Amino acid sequence: EPEVTQTPSHQVTQMGQEVILRCVPISNHLYFYWYRQILGQKVEFLVSFYNNEISEKSEIFDDQFSVERPDGSNFTLKIRSTKLEDSAMYFCASSSSLGGNQPQHFGDGTRLSIL
Amino acid sequence: SQQGEEDPQALSIQEGENATMNCSYKTSINNLQWYRQNSGRGLVHLILIRSNEREKHSGRLRVTLDTSKKSSSLLITASRAADTASYFCAPSPGAGSYQLTFGKGTKLSVIP
Numbered sequence: 001e002p003e004v005t006q007t008p009s010h011q012v013t014q015m016g017q018e019v020i021l022r023c024v025p026i027s028n029h030l031y032f033y034w035y036r037q038i039l040g041q042k043v044e045f046l047v048s049f050y051n052n053e054i055s056e057k058s059e060i061f062d063d064q065f066s067v068e069r070p071d072g073s074n075f076t077l078k079i080r081s082t083k084l085e086d087s088a089m090y091f092c093a094s095s096s097s098l099g100g101n102q103p104q105h106f107g108d109g110t111r112l113s114i115l
Numbered sequence: 116s117q118q119g120e121e122d123p124q125a126l127s128i129q130e131g132e133n134a135t136m137n138c139s140y141k142t143s144i145n146n147l148q149w150y151r152q153n154s155g156r157g158l159v160h161l162i163l164i165r166s167n168e169r170e171k172h173s174g175r176l177r178v179t180l181d182t183s184k185k186s187s188s189l190l191i192t193a194s195r196a197a198d199t200a201s202y203f204c205a206p207s208p209g210a211g212s213y214q215l216t217f218g219k220g221t222k223l224s225v226i227p
Contacts, residue, residue, distance in 0.1 A: 004157075033214070043158065043203070045214035056214055091157050101207070103148065104215060106157035 006092050006107035013082055014115055021077045021110045023092030032075045033093040033104060034067065036060070043091065049075065079112075087114045117142050118216040119187075119204035127224040134194050136221040138187040138204030147180060147187050148205045148215065158203065158217075161189075196227045 005024045034046040048055040093104040119138045146165045150158040164171045177190040201220040
């Protein structure tokens with residue numbers, strides 16, 4: 001069964017550094033999402049992306065964050081200047097149509113540790 | 116978007132027993148989805164029930180929806196140790212909202 005893949009599985013970065021998290025969504029999906037889960041807390045929505053632009057974003061997704069689909073297969077989340085509180089699991093997801101009406105398929109996440 | 120609240124927060128049962136988890140939400144929905152998360156893994160979609168449906172089955176899973184009470188339940192029959200995970204509901208208002216909003220979930224432990 002097709003799946004969403006995320007790399008790396010674990011990323012350790014110094015505070016203030018830029019980090020790029022990578023995702024390969026399911027190939028025929030058109031809608032892409034990023035979520036994060038701080039240890040012991042809820043899974044939180046960050047952003048959705050369709051047709052090469054952001055469809056919706058949460059309050060968490062401030063100017064430090066950006067997303068990009070640089071080619072036909074990858075979907076990336078960039079954090080420009082990381083803070084300690086950015087430490088979390090980051091999940092990428094994709095769906096064949098609007099996420100509210102179709103299942104979202106999640107990757108296994110990237111654990112981001114900010115030192 | 117809106118968040119579902121799962122109940123109970125934790126549930127421990129013996130293998131072979133049935134497990135029932137409940138979800139309540141606040142505003143009208145287009146559909147409601149259930150997801151599972153194994154420790155350290157991503158969320159796995161289990162089942163989607165639309166607002167005009169009352170019950171839906173998938174294998175050992177049965178989901179009910181009562182829009183008048185704004186509640187849903189997930190029943191796992193003949194549970195297995197591999198069902199040990201956290202379970203989340205995600206009510207979706209539908210058109211115009213893309214995000215899923217998750218609550219704290221129900222942590223299910225199935226004891227072999």
